Amino acid sequence: MRTARTAAAVIAVIALAAGCSNSGGKDSENKASAGGSGGKAASTPRLKIAMVTHSGEGDTFWDIVQSGAKQAASKDNVDFLYSNDKEAGGQAQLVQAAIDKKVDGIVVTLAKPDAMKDVLAKAEQAGIPVVTINSGAEFSKQFGALAHFGQDESVAGEAVGEELNNRGLKKAVCVIHEQGNVSLEQRCAGVKKTFKGTVENLNVDGTNAPATQSSIEAKLQATKGIDAVVTLGAPIAAVAVKAKADAGSKAEIDTFDLNAEVVKRLQAKEVGFAVDQQPYLQGYEAIDMLWLYKTNGDILGGGKTVLTGPAIITEKDASTLGKYTARGTR
Amino acid sequence: MSATAPAPAPSPDTKVDERLLKTSPLRRLMGRPELGSVVGAIAVFLFFAIFADSFVRAASLSTVLYASSTIGIMAVPVALLMIGGEFDLSAGVMVTSSALISSMFSYQMTANVWVGVLVSLVVTLAIGVFNGVMLTRTDPPSFIITLGTFLMLTGMNLGFTKLISGTVSTKSISDMQGFSSARDVFASTLTIGGVDFKITILWWLALVVVATWILLRTRFGNWIYAVGGGEEAARAVGVPVNKTKIGLYMGVAFGAWISGQHLLFSFDVVQSGEGVGNELIYIIAAVIGGCLITGGYGSAVGAAVGALIFGMVSKGIVFAEWNPDWFKFFLGVMLLLATLLNHWVRKRAEATA
CATH class of the missing domain: 3.40.50.2300 (Response regulator)
Structure with missing residues (x-):
């Protein structure tokens, strides 16, 4: 047992010495400065x-x-x-x-x-x-x-429905990654309200990526003619892209919310558009x-909601947003 | 049909020892722990074959097998551990830990991703050893010990990821050296006869074969049953109880490593909050497959079939296009029915045996 452990450690060290990557990783990272930090704080009391x-x-x-x-x-x-x-x-x-x-x-x-x-x-x-x-x-x-x-989740959903209409899509699936979450239901309901095609909901287990992927895959295989998959969270979009490829579907993946991965996939045209709040x-x-x-x-707001979204983001906006999402501010 | 009947083809037990009780293969089959779950799996399959028209298609079945394999890779070592009489509540998040370690090590060190994969193996096995040693050196039951590990790992997954990456998910390692070969091993797709199969299915089957061989053909396998059946009795006849248990926890850790690497190489980035709650699904799969919660009884094949039932039900409901609001309800009903059938078949088998 001890020898096995020592051997494993030795292998790891040797591999470490020999196995550097020439591409990617920390070394390739541009030290993007965080937006405007380091300025002087206000002189008001703490x-x-x-x-x-x-x-x-x-x-x-x-x-x-x-x-x-x-x-x-x-x-x-x-x-x-x-x-x-x-x-x-x-x-x-x-x-x-x-x-x-x-x-x-x-x-x-x-x-x-x-x-x-x-x-x-x-x-x-x-x-x-x-x-x-x-x-x-x-x-x-x-x-x-x-x-x-x-x-407003309904307003955001409606914006997605309209954007789907603009893109000439007909049959959408709305992927709910947290069953029973009111705001997620509202988003799907908003999509349904403005979208001229049909919308079906699909419940998946959002904290289990392989299970989410296979559920979306199953849905794409079960229902023919789905041309849009709308995910309600940025991490789920990446999983949906995998599911689409594995199911051999031609559906467009669109998503609510943004992260670095989604911006990259927008640029690669794997994701159609994202709605940012x-x-x-x-x-x-x-x-x-x-x-x-x-x-x-x-x-602020005079007693009314101050809206921070929805902002529709497509491939065109993706290049400027890339550096903001990478540092986790967008 | 009897094994002792003179058969034209040479059978393995032609030399009959009169001290051994003669049992027919059918009766032996009836006594296997996985029998009930196999019947349950066939019933679930037939059910969805009738009620979900797109279920019985090669592509659909491949999706179901993929879903089953991601559960099954963990359910098999978890079943071995349960036969040995213990639980591991940290199994679900350990998968995420293993993926995070691999990803962040490679990224931060700008190392070939295989280095990260190996480091992850060593560290994940060490977590398994920690569980085993803590359990055997101290008094509390494994439920408490691994609950502690579960919470610690959940916190560490998030804490370390934010500390190192600055966000709650890891950075993409898909452009790093060794990524494509590692993806071939852990997350590739094989096309057989025009149908795509995920490589996790192979890992799953390999684990079932290895685990079954260990259980039925090795001394360690006998130790597992002995330890689970009665720890003190096992110790009295000279079974190294502590070593066996530590070994079983390392087995779970090994499964977590495979699952974790699959998670990493199929999605490029890892979300640090994932995996919570999956430990229960692994235990459920093992129990559906005929493992006793009290230990000493069960099989690796049964756990694999349990995972298959879980995979068929959870995807079959989608294929059947039932109202998604009722998804969890249907899942519960189907699992309960499959398990009841399983128990009924086993009772009948025991009564006739």
């Missing part, structure tokens, strides 16, 4: 702002929201605290923890509005200003939030607005 989201672990989208928030925080002399829980009850507890910490402001998502109602009332009582982002625009004002930054803006604007409110009494 604030503490908490952001509590319904994100699961390791989701690219929320990563970009956070980098926007951090950018605004460093500009505004804000101490930025992030926490997340995909279970509604857990998210409410995290908001309560932020109230207990007596933060100067709370940024929260309303994907599960009923669970957040009571705890946001407590925040109001404690005199902590709340800004909501991403989903749940219709509940924002009702729960006493100052403003909402996000994308600019998560960076949601994080940035939420923090910035709370800072403006605390230091200057400003409120």
Whole structure:
């Protein structure tokens, strides 16, 4: 056993010494400077702002929201605290923890509005200003939030439906990667509303890439004549591209949201178009607005949702966006 | 039909030992742990063959086999571990860990991707050894030990990926040296008779053959059954219980390594949050395939058939184009029915044996 382990280590070391790659990897990386960081922070008093989201672990989208928030925080002399829980009850507890910490402001998502109602009332009582982002625009004002930054999921879905019409497509599949998520259902419903062809929904297990791939493959094989696959998250788009190739289908892959991989596939024409809701803006604007409110009494949006999307992105825009997605801000 | 009947073709047991009980091949077949699951699999197949018109096509079956193989590669070593009387809750995220290690090592060191693949093998096996050693050196049951590993790995997957890559997914390694040959090994597609088959199906079958050989033809296989059947009794007759268990956890780690490399080389990038919850699917596949949760009974073939049932049901529902809102419900009903049939067949077999 010990000899086997030593042998394995020796092999690894030898392979390491001999096995460098001439292409790709870290060495080929351009040191892209992060957007505008390193500027001087505002001279206003130090604030503490908490952001509590319904994100699961390791989701690219929320990563970009956070980098926007951090950018605004460093500009505004804000101490930025992030926490997340995909279970509604857990998210409410995290908001309560932020109230207990007596933060100067709370940024929260309303994907599960009923669970957040009571705890946001407590925040109001404690005199902590709340800004909501991403989903749940219709509940924002009702729960006493100052403003909402996000994308109306139905509007985004409708934009996709129209773009599919423009491209002359007839039969679409809407891939839901989280069964029972309201905003994902709204996106598909929006597509259905404006799209002149037919739309079918497909539920897949988003945290299991091979299972997602084989489900999309099965759908493409089962239903003839599908010419558009609409995925609702950037990582799922890459999986759909694989599924399409393996199923020998000619369907176009289109997606909600953006990441580096999708931009690359837009350039390679493997993905038709992407709808971006600019998560960076949601994080940035939420923090910035709370800072403006605390230091200057400003409120954005006049009680209405401030839309950060949808922005339709095609192959033409992809080259300029490439460097932004690579550093995780777009 | 009897094995002792004079057959024109030379049969392997022509020399009859009068001390051995004569059993007919049919009866021996009835006593196998995988029998029930095979009947269940045939039933599920026939069901979807009737109700989903596009199910019985070569391309569709290849998709089903691919889905089954990605579960089966893990279900087989997990079944061996369960026969040995233990669980591994870290198996699902360990797949993601293995893929992340391989990808990030190659990328950060700008090394040939095969170096990353080997480093990943060593580290993943070390995680298996950690599970095994922790279990055998301390008192808590494997449920708790591997739950700890599960949570630690989930956190480390995300933590290290963000620390090293700056985002929650790894950078693409598809333009690096060795990528295409590694993809050939772990994620290629073979065309047989005009139909595309994923190479994971071969890995799956190879693991079943190796695991069956270990269980039925080697001393280690006897140790596994002995340890699972009764640990103290096994120790009393001189079975190296601790070594056997560590070996079984290394087996699971090896499966995680294969699955992880498949994940990496088929999608170029790895999402660090993936894999949570898959450990249950592996255990489910093993149990559908006739493994006892209490250990000491089961087979590798059964676990593979369990994975096949899971793959057929989860894709068959899509082929049948049933309302997607009810997907999980149908999945549950079909699995329950397959398992009930499996139990019924086994009871009948035991009663007649």
